[in-house]
Amino acid sequence: MQYSLTLLAAGLVAQTGLTWAAPQAKNFIYIVPDGYGQASQTMARDYVSLQKTGSNASAPIIQELAGDRLVLGTVRTHASDNLVTDSAASGTAFSCGHKTYNDAISVTPDGQPVGSILEAAKLDGFKTALVVTSTINHATPAVYSAHVANRDSYEAIAAQQIGYSHPFGPVVDILLGGGRCYFKPQSDPTSCRSDDLDLFSFAQKKGYHVMQDRAAFDAYLGDYTTNASLPYIGLFNDDQMMYEIDRSKAPEKEPSLLEMSKAALGTLDQATRASKKGYFIMIEASRIDHAGHANDAAAHVHDTVMYNEVLGFVQEWINAHPDTMLMSAADHECGGLTTNAFDPAPLVNVQHSFEYLKTVWEAYNGTDARGYFTSTVLPAAGLSDVTDAQIDKLLGASSPWAEMKKMIATKAGVNWSTGGHTATDVTLHGYAAGKKWREFKGDMAGNHDNTELPRYIEKVLKLDMDATTAKLRAVNGSWVAGPDAARKRRDVHSH
Structure with missing residues (x-):
């Protein structure tokens, strides 16, 4: 028994969950509800249900949300150096299939880069996208598109994401979110950079259409499908995008996560319709986590409801595009949320x-x-x-x-046990159409380590993440940003 435990601790026991047959698909959608736990879903479900049904906490009539229909299992989230992970370590596991330390962006504990599922897809001819409500160079989008020793290296991450300093050049065809200030040179009074790099100008030279406000989004992506061509970048706030509870009161300021997701999927579909290769997209409902850190119950509910709206749309999308699959899991729970004597x-x-x-x-x-x-x-x-x-x-x-x-x-009746993350397992959601859905459920039912999820996507799309890692490590020079590149965070909701 002691011998087995020692092997487990050393990571030497084979992960039997990696022997899936796995259905095949042309496209894959991965959604991260950052900081979302099972109590988040319960709170959002009850909040929506009591309003829709006109019932109350004493005689509730509860209806399911989109996420309730799509539960597959649960996911373990620990980092290599801590039982409680941050988004960088868990994101690296989700994107690259490797455990690493908290704060690491797609590098191993010894500082070596590891290829992400998005990079592997891009090298194989797929179109790629990142759609988030955080800054685009925040930990979760960063792990798919950059390699740095410390997540605080926001300037270096932005430069890699747009292809300025990434060894493969631009690997993301669509970038939507916040973090505008990191793409402006320091001469701009709204810049967050400490150098003269103008990444928006660089993006335009590389063929990107650049959008910096809601009006530009509407002009280019308003119909979601017909007027836009890849690549494009749209950053709609210098900092994080607005909480949905605030954005919904001023929709003219920023697009919602649902609107951005519809636009990205519409243009990805158009760009790949005549191709044998499809697309990989990561969508993050980022601000669920920030509301958990802030212990802001109403903001947490509204962003969780938005996550469910995106799930509902994606399920409908897959029904209409059965060559596409969905997987979704939070990087971690945040806030230690419980609902005792709950009444929303x-x-x-x-x-x-x-x-x-x-x-x-x-x-x-x-x-x-x-x-x-x-x-x-x-x-x-x-x-x-x-x-x-x-x-x-x-x-x-x-x-x-x-x-x-x-x-x-x-x-x-909402209770928070912490302003940080917790070690609790998170829910795994997924969806596929027809026979694929039965196979998918058979493969992914149960409990999984977070490193297993990208390996499953790798099988579905017939990619080679290890070959991508080898190509990254073959690049000469110290292009991986070290800890000296880290700057003080612009925001306080970073983990």
Whole structure:
């Protein structure tokens, strides 16, 4: 027994889950609901159901969300150096099939690059895409398209993603998300770079159509299918894209994750329809995780609902395009969310994220701060019924936002055990059409290590990730960005 445990700890026991037959498909869609756990799905399901059915927590009528129809199994998430992973280590496992340390972007613990499923697809003639609501050079999209020792190397990641410093050149045909400031030279007052690299200009020279706002997205991708050609890049915020709870109140500012996903899939389908080679796309519902870090229940719910809307659309897409398969799993759970004495009704009254409300409050320069806080901020936070004494306490607190989040969470019976990640297993979702769906379920039912998922996609698409790794390692020079390339994060929701 001790001998077996020692072998397991050393990683020397064969992973029997890697012996799938695996159905074949032309295209593969992988979706990451960053920071999403089983309690996230329960909270979103109940939130939507009680509104749709007009029922309440005392006599609930619960309806399934799209994700409930697509459950295959569960996934283990530990990193090589910690039982609790971050998005970089787990993302490297999801994209490359290798365990690594927290903060590593598609390199092994000894610093060697490993090829991603996206890179392998690109080298084999597939079209590729990354669609996220984080900055495009955040950990999860980065692991598919860059290789650095530390996830904080945002400038180096952006340069690799667009092909400026990647040994294969541009490997991503579609990039949609946030992080605009990392593609502008330091001479631009909104730049985050410390050098003169103008990556948007470089992208245009490489044939990319560049979009930097919602109007440009609508002009180029408004009908999703007919007017756009690859490659293109659309970055719609200098930082993370907006929480869905905020974006939905101002849709003219940014496209939603669903809109970006529809656009990307429509143009990928058009670009590959006459080809034997299809496409690989990674879609990330990034801000579920950020809301978990912030312990912001309403923001977490809205982004989880959006993830389910994307899943529902993709299921319909696959029914209409049966040569396509879907797999989806979170990189980790975030927040240690539990729902005790749960009633989502108070969350319905929350109109904005606390991140947004804090920004609005800090920008107020009027003469009646208390009146503005009472008449504008508190109702938008779902707290219009607080007493004068509670208002006094909030205005006198070192962090009124932390106290307000606790108040709304208490009302809804939502509990957070941490502002970080947890080691809990995550749900594996998937879908395929017809016979493929039965084969897929037979292959992937049960519990899997996160390194197994890209190896399954590799079989489905007939790719060779190890050959891609060998090509990366054959490149001369120290092109893998080391820890010295890391800069201070622009945002606070990085893990």
